Amino acid sequence: MLIPAITVNVVFGLTYGLRVFDIIYVLTNGGPGRFTEVLNTSVFNEFALGNYALGTALSSILFVVLAVLAYFILRAMGRRKVEA
Amino acid sequence: MKKSRFWGTAATQVLMVVLCVIISVPFLVVLFNSLKAKGPASLMELSLPSVLQWDNYAVAIERGRLLTSFFNSMVYAVLGTLGTVLVTAPAAFVLSRRAGKTTAFFYPFIALGIMLPTNFVALIAVMQFLHLMNSQFGMVVLFVASNIAFSTFIIFGFVGSIPRAMDESAAIDGAKPVRLFFTVILPLLQPVIATVALLTFIGIWNDFMTPLYVLNSSAAWPLTLSIYSFFGRFSQDWHLVFADVVLTVFPVFVVFLAGQKAIVSGMVSGAVKG
Numbered sequence: 602m603l604i605p606a607i608t609v610n611v612v613f614g615l616t617y618g619l620r621v622f623d624i625i626y627v628l629t630n631g632g633p634g635r636f637t638e639v640l641n642t643s644v645f646n647e648f649a650l651g652n653y654a655l656g657t658a659l660s661s662i663l664f665v666v667l668a669v670l671a672y673f674i675l676r677a678m679g680r681r682k683v684e685a
Numbered sequence: 686m687k688k689s690r691f692w693g694t695a696a697t698q699v700l701m702v703v704l705c706v707i708i709s710v711p712f713l714v715v716l717f718n719s720l721k722a723k724g725p726a727s728l729m730e731l732s733l734p735s736v737l738q739w740d741n742y743a744v745a746i747e748r749g750r751l752l753t754s755f756f757n758s759m760v761y762a763v764l765g766t767l768g769t770v771l772v773t774a775p776a777a778f779v780l781s782r783r784a785g786k787t788t789a790f791f792y793p794f795i796a797l798g799i800m801l802p803t804n805f806v807a808l809i810a811v812m813q814f815l816h817l818m819n820s821q822f823g824m825v826v827l828f829v830a831s832n833i834a835f836s837t838f839i840i841f842g843f844v845g846s847i848p849r850a851m852d853e854s855a856a857i858d859g860a861k862p863v864r865l866f867f868t869v870i871l872p873l874l875q876p877v878i879a880t881v882a883l884l885t886f887i888g889i890w891n892d893f894m895t896p897l898y899v900l901n902s903s904a905a906w907p908l909t910l911s912i913y914s915f916f917g918r919f920s921q922d923w924h925l926v927f928a929d930v931v932l933t934v935f936p937v938f939v940v941f942l943a944g945q946k947a948i949v950s951g952m953v954s955g956a957v958k959g
Contacts, residue, residue, distance in 0.1 A: 616800040623893035627913065641894070644805065648898070653806050660804040671800040 612674055616667055719927035727923045741928035745915075749929050753904065754911035755936075760821055761907055762889045765828035769836050769885050770878055772829060775866055777840035778874075782852065792841070798834025805898045812899065821905050824896065828889050836881045843877035844870075879947040883940065890937045908933045 622641040629637045640663045647656040714731050719741055721734040746752060780788045780795075808827075809818070817823030847870065855869045871878075893909045900906055903914070912933050919925050 612800060616802075620802050623909075626897075627893070641802070645894075645898070648806055656806040657804060660802065660806060663802050664804065667801055668797075671797070 608675070612671060615670060615674070619663065619667055619670075715927050715930055718924060719931045721924055723922060723924050727921075738924065741924050742932060745925050745928040745932060748919075748925070749911055749915040750903075751908070751911065751929070751932060754906050754908045757821065757905055758890055758907040758909075761824055761828055762886045764825045765832065765889045766882050766885045768825060768829035769832040770882055773833055773836040773881070774840055774871065774874060774878060776833075777837045778844050778866060778870055780837070781841050781844035782849075795834050795837050799838055803831065805894075809898060819900060819902055819905065824899060824905070827895060827899065828892070831895070832885050832888065836885060839881055840874065840877050843874065847873050876947065879944065883944040883947060886940060887937055890940075 619639075620641060621639060622645070625637055625639055625642050626645065630642065635643075640659055644656050644659045644663075647653075647659065710731060717731065717734055718725075720737050720739070722736065722738055725734070776795075780792050812818045812823060812827070815823075817826060851869060851873070852865060855865045860869065890907075891909065892907075893913070896905075896907050896910050900910070903911070906914075912929055915929050916926055
């Protein structure tokens with residue numbers, strides 16, 4: 602019964618976690634070194650430096666990762682719903 | 686036996702109080718320190734201010750140019766929310782009611798927009814091509830576009846719970862599609878629209894990344910960006926920074942308190958059936 606609600610929450614939580622930007626940018630800006638860097642902050646840093654190509658490439662990687670993840674989560678959740 | 690139950694409840698209560706205190710400490714630190722003078726505020730202690738310095742707020746408003754950015758934030762949030770609701774409510778209605786090949790093809794695209802990230806570099810190329818960079822109008826359009834996916838998804842789930850008989854009886858009474866939607870369906874969608882509007886409003890108000898990419902001129906900055914640059918310029922004057930933070934949080938806090946109930950109820954009714 603709760604599976605649909607859990608699916609929505611898992612998908613939102615995961616995708617939000619992979620897309621965080623503002624907290625990391627404001628608090629550490631990826632530092633010290635690159636220890637707390639995530640894809641979105643490095644995309645912005647490349648963009649700020651003018652490396653547009655590298656920025657789009659990183660963005661596309663994030664896109665592919667999220668698309669694959671979302672596909673498998675939705676499929677796994679859908680199958681469990683059928684069994685129950 | 687009665688005694689042990691009493692101690693059990695008491696322990697839970699104490700735990701709850703401790704958790705509440707832990708959560709509220711940062712808020713209280715910000716609130717108290719925003720009213721202190723420069724020296725005591727830089728110690729960042731959790732103590733009541735000895736002298737209430739209401740001047741801090743006036744100084745923060747004046748030096749941080751908060752009025753302009755408050756106005757900008759309001760424009761983005763209000764117009765963005767209105768635009769989102771106006772676009773997504775009819776879209777979700779049609780997508781839900783007309784189950785055909787076209788809608789089956791388009792709906793997954795819209796739903797995917799919830800999960801997939803925005804490619805900002807490409808987005809900015811598009812915005813430049815359309816001459817929407819650095820303008821308030823462009824920001825509103827961008828916010829509407831980026832909220833379409835989530836709002837359509839939530840409203841779509843809710844439309845399914847409205848019986849089809851409503852549409853049919855309205856159609857038999859001679860209502861044209863546009864009139865049918867605005868006079869019959871839209872009032873029924875009111876709870877989910879309240880949810881979507883509140884979430885969109887808060888989301889736009891708190892958005893930091895989008896204006897950071899798109900806006901170069903400080904005249905069009907919303908509050909999130911102005912507070913960031915304020916912190917950069919006045920990082921020695923913690924009392925001003927705290928006052929700035931309080932002023933920024935306050936409006937969205939009020940909106941959230943007013944609409945808390947609608948957010949939760951609408952989320953549940955919309956999302957689960959999707």
